[in-house]
Amino acid sequence: MAPKFSYLDLVNGVDGFPNAATHPVAFAERTADHSRFMYLSHTVGYIIPMVLDALKDVALSGDWWEIKPGVVRLLGDTVEERTKNIDETTRRWRDAKRFEILSGWRDERYTVYAPQGKPCFYMERSAHPLFGVVAYGSHMTVYIPATPTTPLRIWVPRRAAGKATYPSMLDNTVAGGMGDGQTPWECIIKEAGEEASLEEDYVRANAKAVGFVSYFYVRHKEAGGEAGLLQPEVEYCYDMIVKEPSEGGPVPKPFDGEVAEHILMDVDEVITNLKNGKFKPNCAAVLLDFFIRHGVITAENETDYLEIYTRLHRRLEFPTR
Numbered sequence: 001m002a003p004k005f006s007y008l009d010l011v012n013g014v015d016g017f018p019n020a021a022t023h024p025v026a027f028a029e030r031t032a033d034h035s036r037f038m039y040l041s042h043t044v045g046y047i048i049p050m051v052l053d054a055l056k057d058v059a060l061s062g063d064w065w066e067i068k069p070g071v072v073r074l075l076g077d078t079v080e081e082r083t084k085n086i087d088e089t090t091r092r093w094r095d096a097k098r099f100e101i102l103s104g105w106r107d108e109r110y111t112v113y114a115p116q117g118k119p120c121f122y123m124e125r126s127a128h129p130l131f132g133v134v135a136y137g138s139h140m141t142v143y144i145p146a147t148p149t150t151p152l153r154i155w156v157p158r159r160a161a162g163k164a165t166y167p168s169m170l171d172n173t174v175a176g177g178m179g180d181g182q183t184p185w186e187c188i189i190k191e192a193g194e195e196a197s198l199e200e201d202y203v204r205a206n207a208k209a210v211g212f213v214s215y216f217y218v219r220h221k222e223a224g225g226e227a228g229l230l231q232p233e234v235e236y237c238y239d240m241i242v243k244e245p246s247e248g249g250p251v252p253k254p255f256d257g258e259v260a261e262h263i264l265m266d267v268d269e270v271i272t273n274l275k276n277g278k279f280k281p282n283c284a285a286v287l288l289d290f291f292i293r294h295g296v297i298t299a300e301n302e303t304d305y306l307e308i309y310t311r312l313h314r315r316l317e318f319p320t321r
Contacts, residue, residue, distance in 0.1 A: 003272070003275030003276060004275060004276050004277050005274070005275050005276070005277055006275070006304070007274075007275075007288060007297065007302060007304065007308055008304040008307060008308055010274060010275075010281070010284045010285070010288060011215075011285065011288065011307070011308050011311045011312065013281050013284070014215045014217050014281040014282055014284065014285045015215035015216055015217070015285075015311045015312075015314060016216070016217065016218040017030065017216035017217070017218055017230060017232070018030050019216075019314065020317060021315075031046065033048075033049050034046045034047060034048055034049075034070075034132075035047040035052050035067075035070055035071060035072045036070060036071050036072070037072050037073075037074075037131050037132065037133065038071050038072065038073050039073070039074070039114055039120050039319075040114075042114065042115055042318075042319055043317065043318060044112055044113070044114075044120060044131075044133055044134075044318055044319060045112075045131045045132035045133035045134075045230070045232075045318065046132035046230055047072050047130075047131060047132060048132070048228065048229070048230065050226070051099075051130050051131070052067070052072065054093060054098055054099070055067060055072060055089075060092055060093070060096060060098070061089045061092065061093070062085065062088055062089050062092070064076065064085040064088075064089075065089075074086055074121065076121070079119050079120065079121055079122075082120065082121035083121045083122045083123070086121055086123050086127075086131075087123065087124065090102065090123065090124050090127040090130070091124075093127075093130075099130060099225065099226060100224075100225045100226055101126055101127070101129060101130065101224065101225025101226055101229065102124075102126055102127060102225075103225070104126045104164050104165075104224055104225065105124060105126050106124070106125045106126055107124070108124070108125040108177070108179050109122040109123060109124065109125065109179060109180040110122065110123060110124075110125050110128050110133075110135055110136070110177065110178070110179065110180060111136075111178075111180045111181075111321070112128075112131075112133045112134070113134070113318075113319045113320055113321050114319055115319045116319075117319075117320070117321050119180075120319070122180045125177060125179075126225075128231070129219055129225070129229035129230060129231045130229060132229075132230035132231070132232065133232070133318070134232045134233065134234065134316060134318050134320060135177060135178075135231060135232070135233050135234075136177070136178040136184070136233070136234050136235075136236070136321060137175060137176060137177045137178055137187070137233065137234075137235045137236070137282075138174075138175070138176060138178060138184045138185075138187040138188040138191065138235065138236045138237075138238065139172040139174070139175040139188075139235050139236070139237055139238070139282075139283065139286045140172065140173055140174040140175070140188050140191075140192065140207060140237070140238035140239070140240055141154060141172060141173055141237075141238070141239050141240070141286065141287070141290050142154070142155045142173035142174065142196075142198075142239075142240045142242055142252065143155070143239070143240075143241060143242070144241070144242060144243070144244060144249065144264075145241055150266075151266040151267050151268070152266070152267050152294065152296075153264050153265060153266045153267070154173070154264075154265055154266075154267075154270055154287075154290075155173045155196075155242075155251075155252050155262050155263075155264055156170050156171070156173065156262065156263050156264075156265045156270065156273075157170070157171045157172075157173060157195070157196070157252065157254075157259040157260075157261070157262050157263075158170055158171070158259065158260045158261050158262075158263065159171050159258065159259060159260065159280070160254075160257060160258055160259060160260045161260060163258060164224045165222070165223055165224040166222050166223065166280045168260070169222075169278060169279060169280045170273055170278045170279045170280065170283065171259070171279070171280050171283050172283045172286050172287070173196060173240075173252060173262075174188060174191045174192045174195055174196050174198070174238075174252075175191060175195070175235075175283065175286075176188075176190070176191035176194075176195070178236075184209070184236035185209070187236075188203070188207060188236075188238050189203055189204065189207075192207075193255070194255055194256045194258075195252075195254075195255065195256060195258060195259055196252035196253065196254075196255070196259070196262065197252065197253040197254070197255045198250055198252060199250070202250060203240065206240050206241065206242070207238045207239070207240040208238060208239050208240065209236070209237075209238055210237050210238060210239050210293060211236075211237050211289070211293075212234055212235060212236045212237055212313070213234075213235050213237060213282075213285050213286055213289050213312045213313065214232075214233065214234045214235070214312075214313055214314045214315075214316055215232070215233060215282070215285060215311065215312065215314050216230070216231075216232045216233075216314060216316065217230075217231040217232070217233060217281065217282065218230060218231070219231055220281075232316050232318065233282060234316070234320065234321075235282060235285070235286060237286055237289060237290075239290070245264075267291075267296060270287065271296075274287060274288075285312055288308060288312060289312050292305075292308075292309060292312075
């Protein structure tokens with residue numbers, strides 16, 4: 001059976017919002033009915049029409065929003081005031097069941113940044129796609145290197161069937177969103193224990209920071225909640241080499257109920273699953289970056305190599321951490 005997707009298709013699936021620098025006409029057309037979410041003179045996100053309609057309902061959303069044609073501002077003179085105001089709005093929306101995505105309320109806060117890496121405000125994790133603001137996470141690929149007799153193999157988890165987002169899809173070995181006050185390293189240490197039962201001391205000694213991927217995702221229905229919400233993201237990437245299980249290497253095991261199983265896949269199996277759309281979109285992006293760094297995808301064997309590499313490291317048009 002022919003694969004459903006090329007590598008570039010996978011990139012298009014996770015980086016689906018037009019780039020103003022490279023596709024100005026498509027960007028202008030796409031954002032014609034969007035409002036810029038502004039802090040001072042800086043755009044921190046994009047707000048789509050159905051969210052703008054909710055913000056215009058003062059009785060529902062509060063009077064701490066300044067709305068002008070094409071521009072929305074969150075009022076408040078301090079980080080604390082802005083945080084309080086957006087929290088009140090999103091809680092009202094949740095209680096009124098205005099947006100389906102808020103049914104996944106987590107009581108976890110993400111940081112939205114002002115210029116120079118300073119916090120602008122903090123907001124509920126499940127609400128951030130409603131405002132098109134940048135989210136951050138950490139992803140780690142745990143693998144057994146190739147030998148003269150065996151190919152490189154990767155520990156691949158399958159998400160639990162009961163998860164609200166991307167149920168039963170394949171994932172990166174360890175992955176999670178960065179909460180406020182958390183560093184990428186702290187995030188990956190925490191998630192390694194919670195998702196894969198990997199001991200903290202082992203991860204601290206063996207995990208290596210290898211860069212990041214960045215992209216501008218337009219949410220699909222599989223993401224949970226309303227399709228079409230905007231989700232620019234930066235994912236900090238880590239690699240960790242492990243030994244064969246028969247040689248004492250750690251075997252990832254489900255711990256917190258979010259993972260059904262961990263499967264040791266060779267490169268060809270991972271590629272087949274990638275090209276058949278079995279991986280969660282941003283996890284596919286992390287694996288493509290891994291394959292480029294490890295010489296699986298090269299300029300010689302991939303026609304779209306430059307576009308793939310560039311799109312996996314998109315310069316986002318917002319202040320970042």
